[in-house]
Amino acid sequence: MAKKKRFLISEIQDNFTLGGTIKIILDTETGVQYLYHASGYGAGMCPLLNPDGTPQIIDLSKFDS
Numbered sequence: 001m002a003k004k005k006r007f008l009i010s011e012i013q014d015n016f017t018l019g020g021t022i023k024i025i026l027d028t029e030t031g032v033q034y035l036y037h038a039s040g041y042g043a044g045m046c047p048l049l050n051p052d053g054t055p056q057i058i059d060l061s062k063f064d065s
Contacts, residue, residue, distance in 0.1 A: 004028065024048070031057040 011024040020039025
């Protein structure tokens with residue numbers, strides 16, 4: 001039985017203005033989404049937040065089979 005992956009990449013965009021690539025990563029255990037940007041030798045990652053400052057959380061029930 002294959003082990004379920006903890007992180008899924010839900011969206012990828014090439015960013016020609018800033019250079020590099022932007023990815024939206026989903027934590028399948030918590031439902032929290034993260035923004036990841038990498039360019040050259042640098043990279044950064046932070047949670048996506050709602051207007052009230054709480055993390056954006058995806059309903060994981062739609063991903064369960």
